[in-house]
Amino acid sequence: MIAVGGMAPGSRLLPASIPFRFLAAALLFHLVGWTALAAAAPVLAGASGGLGLEVAGLHLMTLGVLTAAAMGAGFQLLPVAIQADLPAVWPCRLASWLLLPGVAALAWGMATGDLPLLGIGGSAVALALAVFAVVVGMALRRADCSRPQIRPVVRHLWAALACVAALAALGLTLLGDFAHGYLDDHRTVAAIHLAVACYGFLGLLAAGFVQVLVPMFALVGPPPESRVNLVLGLAVAGLLLAGAGSFAAAAVVGLGAACLHVHGMAGLMRRRTRRDLGSSFLLIRLSWVLLPASLVLGLLLALDLLPAWGPALFALTLVGGWLLSLVLGMLQRILPFLAAIHAARAGRRIPKVSELGAGPILYVQAALHGAALAGVGAGIVLNLEGAIRAGALAGAAGAGAFIIYAIDLYLRIGDLPPARAAAPIARTSSGKAGP
Incomplete structure (x- = not known):
């Protein structure tokens, strides 16, 4: 029986179409995002933060991949993590109808400089974030915070939701500035927007679910609540400093939080019961290395100690290195x-993990992701257009491999027999029934 936090298959499940539409879109945007960055190779190293393919590619990753995956997995896993049901199902559908076409419109508007399309896409994405925040907030109010394993998740998610309003407001302000030019310092506002989006909303959301998912997948007890609270407090303090424009101080405080978080996760890995974690934890461990690395680069940027390629390398390390990995x-x-759990609810036999895995292709995907980061990073630093393009195309190939895996998974689930199907009865040579 597959169960998480007391959840049996079929309980607290949304209709399968809701989480999987977000996750399928995330896989598709992953492919399109790397392709856009490959096309932007000639200008990526010296990107100035204006409109163009490189900015479209960045938002395809942050909104199309990271946010869509967070919503799809979050809507389904949230009731499990906090043991409280969502208030309703229809807002989850509404969020998908707003977010997914909104990301496509926003990215196309950024790539082409189409200002009306920017406004339409940006407004749709902001509304989707608002719907997500309301749904998650209502669920969090029902959470039983007397349970110690639930409290850290709830605190992280409340902090992440607090960033949503600032994220949406800053994003719409930046989009409006492209049309009307009312900001005195567009770059500073863009830097705050990036920090609130990645370290705030996405980072805190991911850190909250990590408190549940890493112990579940690695078969280990949760981290101490006091350590988790300390990391969260430092992270929030760093975000407040970034919001005030004190980027150097924010990077120092955030680096302290990141190092404590990574140290805690490394401790969990040493105590885990499950030894073979597959290719997934190669990527997760890579993300734990690149989280503090991104903050070191952020500190150097704040102190004006990096050359012109610094902002692009920072964005790659933050978005592609930490969050995407x-x-x-x-x-x-x-x-x-x-x-597996949706197959169980549909009356199919609960599959074994070995029946769902496609290990080689997932290792290929992980290797291509690492090659993409290395190639694009080296190309940015050395100003090699060919290396940037080759790295981004490796990322696109890895995205394609992940899509192939997802299609194969769908076909494997479809081939599972009904749960109550009787095994065929063999006959012995004497004609009697045998096992």
Whole structure:
């Protein structure tokens, strides 16, 4: 029986179409995002933060991949993590109808400089974030915070939701500035927006679910609540400093939080019961290395100690290195888990993990992701257009491999027999029934 936190297959499950539409879109945007970055290779190293393919590619990753995956997995896993049901199902559908076409419109508007399309896409994405925040907030109010394993998750998610309003407001302000030019310092506002989006909303959301998912997948007890609270407090303090424009101080405080978080996760890995964690934890461990690395680069940027390629390398390390590696690693585990429990609810036999895995292709995907980060990073630093393009195309190939895995998983689930199907009875040579 597959169960998480007391959840049996079929309980607290959304209709399968809701989480999987978000996750399928995330895989598709992953492919399109790397392709856009490959096309932007000539300008990526010196990107100035204006409109263009490189900005479209960044938002395809942050909104199309990371946010879509967070919503899809979050809507389904949240009731499990906090043992409280969502208030309703229809807002989850509404969020998908707003977010997914909104990301496509926003990215196309950024790539082409189409200002009306920017406004339409940005407004749709902001509304989707608002719907997500309301749904998650209502569920959090029902959470039983007397249980110690639930309290850290709830605190992280409340902090993440607190960033949503600032994220949406800053994003819409930046989009409006492209049309009307009312900001005196567009770059500073963009830097705050990036920090609130990645370290705030996405980072805190991921850190909250990590408190449940890493112990579940690695078969280990949760981290001490006091340590988790300390990390969260430092992270929030760093975000407040970033919001005030004190980027150097924010990077120092955030680096302290990141190092404590990574140290705690490393401790869990040493105590785990499950030894073979597959390719998923190669990506997750990579993300734990690149989280503090991104903050070191952020500190150097704040102190003006990096050359012109510094902002592009920082964005790559933050978005592609930390967040994307973490989300891809988690999706390698979440996709078969969700597929299995939805198959169980549909009356099919609960599959073994070996029946759902496609180990080689997932190792290929992880290797291509690492090659993409290395190639694009080296190309940015050395100003080599060919290396940037080759790295981004490796990322696109890895995205394609993940899509192939997801299709194969879907076909495997479809081939499972009904749960109550009787095994065929063999006959012995004497004609009697045998086992």
